[in-house]
Amino acid sequence: MKSLKASGKNLSDPKYQIEILNNHRESIKNLPRFRNKLNEIGLAPFKSTGIEIFQVNVGYMCNQTCKHCHVDAGPDRKEIMTRETMKYCLDALSGSDIEKVDLTGGAPEMNPDFRWFVEEIRKLDKHVMVRSNLTILTVNRNYRELPHFFADHGVEIISSLPYYLQRNTDRQRGEGVFDKSIEALRMLNDEGYGKKDKELILDLVYNPVGAFLPADQNQLEQDYKRELKRRYNIDFNNLYTITNMPISRFLEFLLISGNYEEYMEKLVTSFNPAAAEGVMCRNTISVGWDGFLYDCDFNQMLEIPVEKSSPQHVKNFDEYILNDREIMVDQHCYGCTAGAGSSCGGTIT
Amino acid sequence: MEKTYYNRKDLKKFGDIDEFQPELAEKFFDYYNDVFKDGALSAREKAIIALAVAHAVQCPYCIDAYTTECLEKGSNEEAMMEAVHVAAAIRGGASLVHGVQMMNQVKQLSM
Numbered sequence: 001m002k003s004l005k006a007s008g009k010n011l012s013d014p015k016y017q018i019e020i021l022n023n024h025r026e027s028i029k030n031l032p033r034f035r036n037k038l039n040e041i042g043l044a045p046f047k048s049t050g051i052e053i054f055q056v057n058v059g060y061m062c063n064q065t066c067k068h069c070h071v072d073a074g075p076d077r078k079e080i081m082t083r084e085t086m087k088y089c090l091d092a093l094s095g096s097d098i099e100k101v102d103l104t105g106g107a108p109e110m111n112p113d114f115r116w117f118v119e120e121i122r123k124l125d126k127h128v129m130v131r132s133n134l135t136i137l138t139v140n141r142n143y144r145e146l147p148h149f150f151a152d153h154g155v156e157i158i159s160s161l162p163y164y165l166q167r168n169t170d171r172q173r174g175e176g177v178f179d180k181s182i183e184a185l186r187m188l189n190d191e192g193y194g195k196k197d198k199e200l201i202l203d204l205v206y207n208p209v210g211a212f213l214p215a216d217q218n219q220l221e222q223d224y225k226r227e228l229k230r231r232y233n234i235d236f237n238n239l240y241t242i243t244n245m246p247i248s249r250f251l252e253f254l255l256i257s258g259n260y261e262e263y264m265e266k267l268v269t270s271f272n273p274a275a276a277e278g279v280m281c282r283n284t285i286s287v288g289w290d291g292f293l294y295d296c297d298f299n300q301m302l303e304i305p306v307e308k309s310s311p312q313h314v315k316n317f318d319e320y321i322l323n324d325r326e327i328m329v330d331q332h333c334y335g336c337t338a339g340a341g342s343s344c345g346g347t348i349t
Numbered sequence: 350m351e352k353t354y355y356n357r358k359d360l361k362k363f364g365d366i367d368e369f370q371p372e373l374a375e376k377f378f379d380y381y382n383d384v385f386k387d388g389a390l391s392a393r394e395k396a397i398i399a400l401a402v403a404h405a406v407q408c409p410y411c412i413d414a415y416t417t418e419c420l421e422k423g424s425n426e427e428a429m430m431e432a433v434h435v436a437a438a439i440r441g442g443a444s445l446v447h448g449v450q451m452m453n454q455v456k457q458l459s460m
Contacts, residue, residue: 165425208420215423219393223423 001065001174004249006076011252014303020251020260021331027261031268034333041273048295050323052283054126055102055344056081056089057297058114059289062106063136066160066173068207068250070301073106083113085291085314090120092317102284102344104131104297109146122153129156131344134184135177144187151191156201158240158344159185162209164227172209185234194236203238205346211259213270213339214241217347240346243267245298245335267334275341278348281327287314295327297344298335304328360410393422401432405440 004012011017023029038044060077062069093101101121108114108130121128130150137146150157159181163169166178173181185202188194194202204224208214221239228234244250246263254260281295285306291314294300310325311318341348367374385395396418403411419429 163425165427168425210420212417212420215393215421219391220423 001067001074003065003072003074003076004252005072006074009252011248011255012072014301017247017251018302018304018330020255021246025261028264031264031331034329034331034337037271037337038276038329041276043273043276046327046329047282048323048325048327049282051096051098051285051319053100053102053280053285053344054089054093054096054098054287055104055284055297056287057104057289057300058086058106058108058111058117060106061110062133063110063139064107064133064174064177066249067253068172068209068244070245070248070250070298071106072248072301077106079289080111081113081289081291083116085289086113086117086120088291088313088315088317089117089287090124092314092319093121093124093126096317096319098126098319100127100129102129102131104344107133107136109136109143115149118149118153118155127156128153129158131158131160132184133173134159134161134181137184137187138180147184147187147191147193150188151193151200154200156203157188157193158203158205160205160207161185161224162205162207164224164231168209182232182234185228185236186232189235194234196235201238202236203240204236205240205242207242207244211244211254211257211263213266214243214342214347217241217340238346240344241340241342242344242346243335243338243342245332247298247332248301264331264334267338270338271334272337272339272341272349275339275348276337278341278343279333279336280343280345280348281336284344285322291315293317293322295325298332299328302330302332304330355409357410357413360414363410393419393424396422397424397428397432400429401436404433404436 021028035044038046059080060071060073061075061080062073062077063075065074103118105111109132111117118128118130137143160173161169161181162172169178169181170176188202191200192198193200206214206220206224214220217239220241224239225236228236246254246260246267251260254263281299284296286294286297286300288294288300293306293310293312293314294304295306305312305328306322307325307328310322336342364378385392385399390398396415399411400415400419403415416429
Protein backbone atom coordinates (compact mmCIF):
# COMPACT_ATOMS: atom_id res chain seq x y z
CA MET A 1 0.00 0.00 0.00
CA LYS A 2 1.29 3.45 -0.92
CA SER A 3 1.18 6.45 1.40
CA LEU A 4 -1.39 9.17 0.71
CA LYS A 5 1.50 11.40 -0.30
CA ALA A 6 2.98 8.95 -2.82
CA SER A 7 -0.51 8.36 -4.20
CA GLY A 8 -0.89 12.10 -4.77
CA LYS A 9 -4.16 12.20 -2.80
CA ASN A 10 -5.69 15.48 -1.63
CA LEU A 11 -5.76 14.18 1.92
CA SER A 12 -1.96 14.21 2.05
CA ASP A 13 -2.25 18.00 2.11
CA PRO A 14 -2.57 19.24 5.73
CA LYS A 15 -4.54 22.30 4.60
CA TYR A 16 -7.10 20.07 2.90
CA GLN A 17 -7.39 17.96 6.06
CA ILE A 18 -8.01 21.06 8.17
CA GLU A 19 -10.68 22.14 5.69
CA ILE A 20 -12.39 18.74 6.02
CA LEU A 21 -12.14 18.95 9.81
CA ASN A 22 -13.83 22.34 9.86
CA ASN A 23 -16.11 22.64 6.85
CA HIS A 24 -17.01 19.22 5.46
CA ARG A 25 -20.81 19.33 5.15
CA GLU A 26 -23.26 21.19 7.43
CA SER A 27 -23.11 18.69 10.29
CA ILE A 28 -19.37 19.22 10.63
CA LYS A 29 -19.62 22.99 10.25
CA ASN A 30 -22.20 23.04 13.03
CA LEU A 31 -20.01 21.23 15.56
CA PRO A 32 -18.80 23.47 18.38
CA ARG A 33 -15.28 24.80 17.84
CA PHE A 34 -12.73 23.13 20.10
CA ARG A 35 -11.36 26.51 21.06
CA ASN A 36 -14.82 27.59 22.28
CA LYS A 37 -15.12 24.40 24.31
CA LEU A 38 -11.91 25.33 26.12
CA ASN A 39 -13.36 28.79 26.78
CA GLU A 40 -16.53 27.27 28.22
CA ILE A 41 -14.62 25.20 30.77
CA GLY A 42 -12.25 28.00 31.75
CA LEU A 43 -9.15 26.61 30.06
CA ALA A 44 -8.48 29.62 27.85
CA PRO A 45 -5.81 30.68 27.15
CA PHE A 46 -4.75 27.05 26.78
CA LYS A 47 -1.14 27.08 27.89
CA SER A 48 1.70 24.64 28.35
CA THR A 49 2.14 23.40 31.92
CA GLY A 50 5.88 23.01 31.32
CA ILE A 51 7.69 20.59 29.03
CA GLU A 52 8.32 17.19 30.60
CA ILE A 53 8.54 15.12 27.42
CA PHE A 54 10.76 15.92 24.43
CA GLN A 55 9.23 13.96 21.57
CA VAL A 56 11.33 13.65 18.44
CA ASN A 57 9.99 12.36 15.14
CA VAL A 58 13.15 11.10 13.46
CA GLY A 59 11.49 10.41 10.13
CA TYR A 60 8.38 9.25 8.34
CA MET A 61 9.93 6.16 6.74
CA CYS A 62 8.40 2.91 7.96
CA ASN A 63 8.41 -0.74 6.91
CA GLN A 64 4.64 -0.84 7.47
CA THR A 65 1.75 1.12 5.95
CA CYS A 66 -0.94 0.93 8.63
CA LYS A 67 -4.45 1.93 7.62
CA HIS A 68 -4.96 4.32 10.52
CA CYS A 69 -1.51 5.97 10.54
CA HIS A 70 -1.70 9.67 11.43
CA VAL A 71 1.82 10.18 10.05
CA ASP A 72 1.00 8.66 6.63
CA ALA A 73 4.26 6.78 7.14
CA GLY A 74 5.51 4.04 4.86
CA PRO A 75 8.44 2.69 2.85
CA ASP A 76 7.93 5.44 0.25
CA ARG A 77 8.39 8.32 2.73
CA LYS A 78 11.89 9.83 2.53
CA GLU A 79 11.70 12.50 5.24
CA ILE A 80 14.51 11.59 7.65
CA MET A 81 16.09 13.60 10.48
CA THR A 82 19.76 14.37 9.83
CA ARG A 83 22.55 14.00 12.39
CA GLU A 84 22.91 17.79 12.32
CA THR A 85 19.30 18.23 13.50
CA MET A 86 19.84 15.51 16.10
CA LYS A 87 22.78 17.53 17.42
CA TYR A 88 20.47 20.54 17.80
CA CYS A 89 18.16 18.29 19.80
CA LEU A 90 21.04 17.18 22.00
CA ASP A 91 22.08 20.81 22.54
CA ALA A 92 18.52 21.64 23.57
CA LEU A 93 18.36 18.68 25.94
CA SER A 94 21.77 19.21 27.51
CA GLY A 95 20.78 22.58 28.91
CA SER A 96 17.34 21.53 30.03
CA ASP A 97 15.52 19.95 32.97
CA ILE A 98 13.46 17.74 30.65
CA GLU A 99 13.98 14.13 31.72
CA LYS A 100 12.11 12.11 29.11
CA VAL A 101 12.89 11.78 25.41
CA ASP A 102 10.28 10.03 23.27
CA LEU A 103 11.52 8.83 19.87
CA THR A 104 8.92 8.21 17.23
CA GLY A 105 8.49 7.97 13.45
CA GLY A 106 7.71 6.18 11.03
CA ALA A 107 9.86 3.42 12.32
CA PRO A 108 12.48 5.42 14.26
CA GLU A 109 14.90 2.49 14.00
CA MET A 110 15.12 3.09 10.22
CA ASN A 111 16.92 6.39 10.68
CA PRO A 112 20.61 5.63 9.93
CA ASP A 113 21.72 7.66 12.97
CA PHE A 114 19.17 6.14 15.33
CA ARG A 115 21.59 4.17 17.51
CA TRP A 116 24.04 7.05 17.72
CA PHE A 117 21.21 9.37 18.76
CA VAL A 118 20.01 6.99 21.51
CA GLU A 119 23.55 6.63 22.84
CA GLU A 120 24.09 10.40 22.92
CA ILE A 121 20.76 11.03 24.69
CA ARG A 122 21.62 8.40 27.30
CA LYS A 123 24.98 10.14 27.87
CA LEU A 124 22.90 13.15 28.96
CA ASP A 125 21.25 10.84 31.51
CA LYS A 126 17.83 11.30 29.98
CA HIS A 127 15.21 8.54 29.95
CA VAL A 128 14.64 7.28 26.38
CA MET A 129 11.36 5.87 25.10
CA VAL A 130 11.21 4.34 21.61
CA ARG A 131 7.90 3.84 19.80
CA SER A 132 8.73 0.65 17.95
CA ASN A 133 6.32 -0.98 15.53
CA LEU A 134 7.85 -4.36 16.57
CA THR A 135 8.01 -5.88 13.06
CA ILE A 136 11.09 -3.79 12.24
CA LEU A 137 12.95 -5.81 14.90
CA THR A 138 12.48 -8.96 12.81
CA VAL A 139 13.48 -7.61 9.38
CA ASN A 140 17.15 -8.60 9.25
CA ARG A 141 20.21 -9.37 11.37
CA ASN A 142 21.03 -5.71 11.86
CA TYR A 143 17.61 -4.89 13.28
CA ARG A 144 17.48 -8.15 15.24
CA GLU A 145 20.33 -6.81 17.37
CA LEU A 146 18.15 -3.93 18.54
CA PRO A 147 16.41 -5.62 21.50
CA HIS A 148 19.86 -6.22 23.00
CA PHE A 149 20.90 -2.64 22.20
CA PHE A 150 17.71 -1.34 23.84
CA ALA A 151 18.32 -3.43 26.93
CA ASP A 152 21.95 -2.26 27.16
CA HIS A 153 20.81 1.35 27.17
CA GLY A 154 17.77 0.89 29.40
CA VAL A 155 15.44 2.12 26.69
CA GLU A 156 11.69 1.94 27.37
CA ILE A 157 9.80 0.32 24.49
CA ILE A 158 6.28 1.37 23.56
CA SER A 159 4.72 -0.72 20.80
CA SER A 160 1.45 -0.83 18.95
CA LEU A 161 -0.52 -4.03 19.11
CA PRO A 162 -4.10 -3.02 18.34
CA TYR A 163 -5.48 -6.32 19.58
CA TYR A 164 -4.36 -9.62 21.01
CA LEU A 165 -5.92 -11.46 18.06
CA GLN A 166 -4.30 -11.82 14.65
CA ARG A 167 -7.41 -11.03 12.63
CA ASN A 168 -7.94 -7.56 14.10
CA THR A 169 -4.26 -6.61 14.20
CA ASP A 170 -3.55 -7.62 10.60
CA ARG A 171 -6.65 -5.83 9.35
CA GLN A 172 -5.22 -2.55 10.58
CA ARG A 173 -1.49 -3.03 10.27
CA GLY A 174 -1.13 -5.39 7.31
CA GLU A 175 -1.06 -9.11 6.65
CA GLY A 176 1.52 -11.00 8.67
CA VAL A 177 2.13 -8.13 11.09
CA PHE A 178 0.63 -9.95 14.07
CA ASP A 179 2.89 -13.00 13.79
CA LYS A 180 6.00 -10.84 13.36
CA SER A 181 4.92 -8.67 16.30
CA ILE A 182 4.61 -11.76 18.50
CA GLU A 183 8.09 -12.85 17.36
CA ALA A 184 9.49 -9.42 18.27
CA LEU A 185 7.74 -9.43 21.65
CA ARG A 186 9.37 -12.79 22.40
CA MET A 187 12.77 -11.33 21.48
CA LEU A 188 12.15 -8.43 23.87
CA ASN A 189 10.96 -10.78 26.63
CA ASP A 190 14.14 -12.85 26.12
CA GLU A 191 16.18 -9.69 26.81
CA GLY A 192 14.25 -9.22 30.06
CA TYR A 193 11.69 -6.73 28.81
CA GLY A 194 8.26 -6.79 30.43
CA LYS A 195 9.34 -9.04 33.28
CA LYS A 196 8.25 -8.13 36.79
CA ASP A 197 11.69 -8.62 38.31
CA LYS A 198 13.48 -6.46 35.71
CA GLU A 199 13.53 -2.72 35.14
CA LEU A 200 13.21 -2.98 31.35
CA ILE A 201 9.82 -1.53 30.48
CA LEU A 202 7.75 -2.86 27.60
CA ASP A 203 4.41 -1.13 27.08
CA LEU A 204 1.81 -1.96 24.47
CA VAL A 205 -0.63 0.36 22.73
CA TYR A 206 -4.21 -0.51 21.86
CA ASN A 207 -6.13 1.57 19.41
CA PRO A 208 -9.55 0.71 18.01
CA VAL A 209 -9.58 -1.15 14.70
CA GLY A 210 -12.34 1.08 13.36
CA ALA A 211 -14.58 4.08 14.02
CA PHE A 212 -15.23 3.63 17.71
CA LEU A 213 -13.69 4.74 21.00
CA PRO A 214 -11.27 2.63 23.04
CA ALA A 215 -12.49 0.40 25.85
CA ASP A 216 -11.52 0.93 29.48
CA GLN A 217 -7.73 0.85 29.70
CA ASN A 218 -7.47 -1.20 32.91
CA GLN A 219 -9.94 -3.82 31.74
CA LEU A 220 -8.23 -4.17 28.36
CA GLU A 221 -4.84 -4.43 30.04
CA GLN A 222 -6.13 -7.38 32.05
CA ASP A 223 -7.47 -8.99 28.85
CA TYR A 224 -4.18 -8.46 27.00
CA LYS A 225 -2.09 -9.80 29.88
CA ARG A 226 -4.27 -12.88 30.27
CA GLU A 227 -4.58 -13.66 26.55
CA LEU A 228 -0.98 -12.90 25.49
CA LYS A 229 0.30 -15.03 28.38
CA ARG A 230 -2.11 -17.90 27.71
CA ARG A 231 -1.71 -17.95 23.94
CA TYR A 232 1.94 -16.90 23.44
CA ASN A 233 3.60 -16.79 26.89
CA ILE A 234 4.30 -13.07 26.42
CA ASP A 235 4.74 -10.57 29.25
CA PHE A 236 4.55 -6.78 29.18
CA ASN A 237 4.19 -3.94 31.66
CA ASN A 238 1.41 -1.52 30.76
CA LEU A 239 -1.26 -1.21 28.11
CA TYR A 240 -2.08 2.27 26.81
CA THR A 241 -5.32 2.87 24.97
CA ILE A 242 -5.22 5.56 22.31
CA THR A 243 -8.12 7.09 20.38
CA ASN A 244 -7.75 7.20 16.60
CA MET A 245 -7.21 10.77 15.51
CA PRO A 246 -9.43 11.95 12.61
CA ILE A 247 -6.52 12.99 10.41
CA SER A 248 -4.47 11.53 7.56
CA ARG A 249 -5.15 7.87 6.75
CA PHE A 250 -7.72 7.37 9.47
CA LEU A 251 -9.56 10.41 8.15
CA GLU A 252 -9.50 8.80 4.71
CA PHE A 253 -10.97 5.62 6.17
CA LEU A 254 -13.70 7.62 7.94
CA LEU A 255 -14.64 9.43 4.74
CA ILE A 256 -14.61 6.37 2.50
CA SER A 257 -16.53 4.20 4.97
CA GLY A 258 -19.17 6.88 5.59
CA ASN A 259 -18.32 7.07 9.30
CA TYR A 260 -16.76 10.54 9.38
CA GLU A 261 -19.66 12.67 10.57
CA GLU A 262 -20.82 10.21 13.23
CA TYR A 263 -17.26 9.75 14.49
CA MET A 264 -16.73 13.50 14.84
CA GLU A 265 -20.08 13.87 16.59
CA LYS A 266 -19.09 11.09 18.95
CA LEU A 267 -15.76 12.76 19.75
CA VAL A 268 -17.54 16.06 20.43
CA THR A 269 -20.35 14.61 22.55
CA SER A 270 -17.76 12.61 24.52
CA PHE A 271 -15.73 15.76 25.28
CA ASN A 272 -14.36 15.40 28.80
CA PRO A 273 -13.15 18.58 30.54
CA ALA A 274 -10.90 16.57 32.86
CA ALA A 275 -9.20 15.01 29.83
CA ALA A 276 -8.79 18.44 28.24
CA GLU A 277 -6.98 19.68 31.32
CA GLY A 278 -4.43 16.87 31.11
CA VAL A 279 -3.80 16.51 27.37
CA MET A 280 -0.24 15.64 26.44
CA CYS A 281 0.48 18.76 24.37
CA ARG A 282 0.58 20.71 27.64
CA ASN A 283 3.65 18.86 28.91
CA THR A 284 5.24 17.86 25.57
CA ILE A 285 7.18 19.46 22.78
CA SER A 286 7.21 17.71 19.43
CA VAL A 287 10.25 18.05 17.17
CA GLY A 288 9.72 17.33 13.49
CA TRP A 289 12.19 15.44 11.29
CA ASP A 290 13.43 18.82 9.97
CA GLY A 291 13.77 20.33 13.45
CA PHE A 292 10.63 22.46 13.48
CA LEU A 293 8.65 22.57 16.71
CA TYR A 294 5.04 21.59 17.30
CA ASP A 295 2.75 21.12 20.29
CA CYS A 296 2.21 17.45 19.45
CA ASP A 297 2.83 14.85 16.74
CA PHE A 298 -0.70 15.42 15.37
CA ASN A 299 -0.14 19.16 14.96
CA GLN A 300 3.15 18.27 13.29
CA MET A 301 1.31 16.22 10.68
CA LEU A 302 -1.19 19.03 10.14
CA GLU A 303 1.73 21.50 9.91
CA ILE A 304 0.37 23.64 12.74
CA PRO A 305 3.56 25.02 14.32
CA VAL A 306 4.00 26.24 17.89
CA GLU A 307 2.72 29.71 18.75
CA LYS A 308 4.40 32.35 16.57
CA SER A 309 6.06 34.17 19.46
CA SER A 310 7.89 30.95 20.49
CA PRO A 311 11.08 29.63 18.88
CA GLN A 312 10.04 27.74 15.75
CA HIS A 313 13.09 25.48 15.33
CA VAL A 314 14.94 23.23 17.75
CA LYS A 315 18.22 25.05 17.02
CA ASN A 316 16.64 28.07 18.77
CA PHE A 317 15.13 25.97 21.59
CA ASP A 318 14.30 28.10 24.62
CA GLU A 319 12.67 26.08 27.37
CA TYR A 320 11.68 29.17 29.35
CA ILE A 321 9.67 30.68 26.48
CA LEU A 322 8.24 27.36 25.28
CA ASN A 323 7.10 26.43 28.80
CA ASP A 324 4.82 29.46 28.70
CA ARG A 325 3.50 29.08 25.17
CA GLU A 326 -0.14 28.89 24.20
CA ILE A 327 -1.11 25.55 22.65
CA MET A 328 -2.42 25.64 19.09
CA VAL A 329 -5.73 23.79 18.74
CA ASP A 330 -8.19 22.84 16.00
CA GLN A 331 -11.07 20.41 15.59
CA HIS A 332 -8.86 17.28 15.58
CA CYS A 333 -8.07 18.01 19.24
CA TYR A 334 -11.43 16.45 20.16
CA GLY A 335 -9.65 13.13 19.54
CA CYS A 336 -7.56 13.61 22.69
CA THR A 337 -10.41 14.80 24.93
CA ALA A 338 -13.09 12.19 24.22
CA GLY A 339 -14.14 9.84 27.00
CA ALA A 340 -11.26 8.96 29.28
CA GLY A 341 -8.97 11.06 27.08
CA SER A 342 -6.08 9.94 24.93
CA SER A 343 -2.36 10.59 24.84
CA CYS A 344 0.84 8.85 23.82
CA GLY A 345 0.78 7.51 27.37
CA GLY A 346 -2.78 6.21 27.15
CA THR A 347 -5.86 7.52 28.92
CA ILE A 348 -5.66 10.84 30.73
CA THR A 349 -8.32 10.63 33.46
CA MET B 350 -31.73 6.93 -1.30
CA GLU B 351 -32.63 3.84 0.67
CA LYS B 352 -36.04 4.10 2.33
CA THR B 353 -37.15 1.82 5.11
CA TYR B 354 -39.43 2.16 8.13
CA TYR B 355 -36.28 2.36 10.24
CA ASN B 356 -34.02 5.42 9.98
CA ARG B 357 -30.67 4.99 11.77
CA LYS B 358 -30.63 8.68 12.62
CA ASP B 359 -33.76 8.15 14.73
CA LEU B 360 -31.67 6.32 17.32
CA LYS B 361 -30.22 9.67 18.40
CA LYS B 362 -33.76 10.90 18.93
CA PHE B 363 -34.59 8.19 21.45
CA GLY B 364 -34.45 10.76 24.25
CA ASP B 365 -37.12 12.79 22.48
CA ILE B 366 -39.82 10.38 23.63
CA ASP B 367 -40.03 12.65 26.70
CA GLU B 368 -41.78 15.21 24.52
CA PHE B 369 -45.14 13.43 24.86
CA GLN B 370 -44.71 11.96 28.35
CA PRO B 371 -41.78 13.44 30.30
CA GLU B 372 -42.32 11.82 33.72
CA LEU B 373 -42.36 8.25 32.47
CA ALA B 374 -39.51 8.91 30.06
CA GLU B 375 -37.38 10.27 32.89
CA LYS B 376 -38.13 7.23 35.04
CA PHE B 377 -37.32 4.91 32.16
CA PHE B 378 -34.00 6.55 31.26
CA ASP B 379 -32.89 6.76 34.90
CA TYR B 380 -33.65 3.06 35.27
CA TYR B 381 -32.02 2.25 31.92
CA ASN B 382 -28.80 4.03 32.82
CA ASP B 383 -28.64 2.30 36.20
CA VAL B 384 -29.19 -1.12 34.63
CA PHE B 385 -26.06 -0.81 32.50
CA LYS B 386 -23.68 0.28 35.26
CA ASP B 387 -21.06 -2.09 36.64
CA GLY B 388 -22.66 -4.31 39.26
CA ALA B 389 -22.61 -8.03 39.95
CA LEU B 390 -22.25 -8.15 36.18
CA SER B 391 -19.69 -5.90 34.52
CA ALA B 392 -20.80 -3.21 32.06
CA ARG B 393 -19.08 -5.29 29.35
CA GLU B 394 -21.10 -8.40 30.25
CA LYS B 395 -24.30 -6.36 30.28
CA ALA B 396 -23.51 -4.91 26.86
CA ILE B 397 -23.06 -8.35 25.33
CA ILE B 398 -26.28 -9.61 26.95
CA ALA B 399 -28.00 -6.55 25.44
CA LEU B 400 -26.52 -7.43 22.06
CA ALA B 401 -27.95 -10.95 22.25
CA VAL B 402 -31.35 -9.65 23.39
CA ALA B 403 -31.28 -7.05 20.61
CA HIS B 404 -31.05 -9.91 18.11
CA ALA B 405 -33.77 -11.87 19.86
CA VAL B 406 -36.17 -8.91 19.75
CA GLN B 407 -34.77 -7.95 16.32
CA CYS B 408 -34.38 -4.25 17.07
CA PRO B 409 -32.07 -2.64 14.49
CA TYR B 410 -31.46 0.39 16.69
CA CYS B 411 -30.39 -1.83 19.57
CA ILE B 412 -28.20 -3.96 17.28
CA ASP B 413 -26.32 -0.86 16.03
CA ALA B 414 -26.05 0.64 19.51
CA TYR B 415 -24.89 -2.51 21.28
CA THR B 416 -22.51 -3.57 18.51
CA THR B 417 -20.69 -0.26 19.01
CA GLU B 418 -21.03 -0.54 22.78
CA CYS B 419 -19.56 -4.04 22.81
CA LEU B 420 -16.56 -2.89 20.73
CA GLU B 421 -16.09 0.10 23.03
CA LYS B 422 -16.22 -2.22 26.04
CA GLY B 423 -13.41 -4.34 24.57
CA SER B 424 -15.42 -7.31 23.30
CA ASN B 425 -14.26 -8.98 20.12
CA GLU B 426 -16.07 -10.19 17.04
CA GLU B 427 -15.92 -13.86 17.99
CA ALA B 428 -17.51 -13.21 21.39
CA MET B 429 -20.17 -11.01 19.82
CA MET B 430 -21.13 -13.63 17.26
CA GLU B 431 -21.30 -16.27 20.01
CA ALA B 432 -23.77 -13.98 21.79
CA VAL B 433 -25.91 -13.86 18.64
CA HIS B 434 -25.80 -17.67 18.51
CA VAL B 435 -27.02 -17.76 22.10
CA ALA B 436 -30.01 -15.65 21.02
CA ALA B 437 -30.54 -17.91 18.00
CA ALA B 438 -30.28 -21.08 20.09
CA ILE B 439 -32.84 -19.84 22.60
CA ARG B 440 -35.20 -18.70 19.85
CA GLY B 441 -34.77 -21.96 17.93
CA GLY B 442 -35.03 -24.02 21.11
CA ALA B 443 -38.18 -22.15 22.10
CA SER B 444 -39.80 -23.28 18.88
CA LEU B 445 -38.51 -26.81 19.03
CA VAL B 446 -39.46 -27.43 22.66
CA HIS B 447 -43.07 -26.81 21.60
CA GLY B 448 -42.60 -29.88 19.43
CA VAL B 449 -43.20 -31.82 22.64
CA GLN B 450 -46.62 -30.20 22.91
CA MET B 451 -47.31 -31.15 19.30
CA MET B 452 -46.21 -34.71 20.05
CA ASN B 453 -48.44 -34.80 23.12
CA GLN B 454 -51.42 -33.74 21.04
CA VAL B 455 -50.59 -36.24 18.29
CA LYS B 456 -50.43 -39.00 20.88
CA GLN B 457 -53.63 -37.80 22.48
CA LEU B 458 -55.46 -37.97 19.18
CA SER B 459 -53.90 -41.07 17.73
CA MET B 460 -54.83 -44.73 18.27
